[in-house]
Amino acid sequence: MKTEKEKMIAGELYFAEDPVLVAERKHSREQMHLINHELDGDIRSQLLKETFGHVAGKIYMEPTVAFDYGYNISVGKNFYANFNCTLLDICPITIGDACMIGPNVQLLTATHPLEPVKRNSGLESGKPITLGNNVWLGGGVVIIPGVTLGDNVVVAAGSVVTKSFGDNVVLGGNPAKVIKRIETEKTEEPLTIQRKKIDTLDRKIAQLLEERMDAVAEIGAIKKQTNTNVLDSKREEKVLDNVRQAVNNPAYRETIQHSFEDIMKHSRAYQAQIKGAE
Known part of the structure; x- marks a missing residue:
């Protein structure tokens, strides 16, 4: 039998009030308090490295940073996030190298059953979010559960991304759609x-x-x-x-x-x- 934590990470229905998950959320809030009240950027970055599941290299995030667990977040090299970044990591959030996130951005893997009785029972689920390399999310962007963005994607401020997109596109709107394609300087072999x-x-x-x-x-x-x-x-x-x-x-x-x-x-x-x- 899978634990509620294993179900959660796998994107299956799980009981959020499971004692193990409650304890882990309490610990994550303690970490958030430390991170968000640390004025020294270098120390704050070190706390983030100790809290997230994987950080490949340099990371800098302005306060406040909000997350559910932290251990489901994987960040590539040279990551930057502006103020008030929300990463609801019920399921894995995977961010590639050289990504930038504007203020008030939300990456939300968590979702709930549409049927009200099941929703009110306390059961929840989620879907992973993946960002490729060199992704730039403008201020106020919302990424919903299950979205994957390819390399070199730019999302205009205030957009809501409801589906996945491939490489080298500029997205905008609600729901977000392709505004233009980015011509890369070097064509891949x-x-x-x-x-x-x-x-x-x-x-x-x-x-x-x-x-x-x-x-x-x-x-x-x-x-x-x-x-x-x-x-x-x-x-x-x-x-x-x-x-x-x-x-x-x-x-x-x-x-x-x-x-x-x-x-x-x-x-x-x-x-x-x-x-x-x-």
Whole structure:
């Protein structure tokens, strides 16, 4: 069973009044008090490094800084934020290198159920926010849960960003839309472009594989309870047949099938760990 903290970070419904989370929020408020009352910028930056989950290099944030937990915030090199920055880090907030944030900016990963009974029950959830490198958010910008912005994105003051955008765009409005595209001085090499595409796809595949392993773990627990064999040849052949039918390009079919065979091999091994040696 996942803890409420694990559910929260994974973006699942969780109970916010869980004692562990209540204690961690209390600690984060103590850290916020120290950070926001520290007049020495260098000391304030050191406190931020000790509080956030990851800081790659130089960080400077004007007071006041507000966050839920702090440990879900990851910041790249040379980060600057102006006054009154709010980072609601129910889920991970990942900020790239050389990013700048104007005053009164809000990055909000937290959300609530739309159905009022469920919302009033105390259940909450969230979605991660990711900013690429060289992102500049103007004053009063709001980023809502689940948004990803690519590299070199500029968001005009007062905008509300409700969906994700790629690299090299200027955004503005509520909801924010592309105002113009930024012409970069240097065109990336074709190999670099394709590798970046693969990096993006790999992150998505890793997230899907993690969801698949959640299901694998549940199946392993059921098999242990019912004393069912880990290996189900008919089921695995059905999975491979589904995979073959899902692949549109025949040239890729064999390679993708072999990849899934390997995935199932490791899934069996994980289920065997759950069920015990057979």
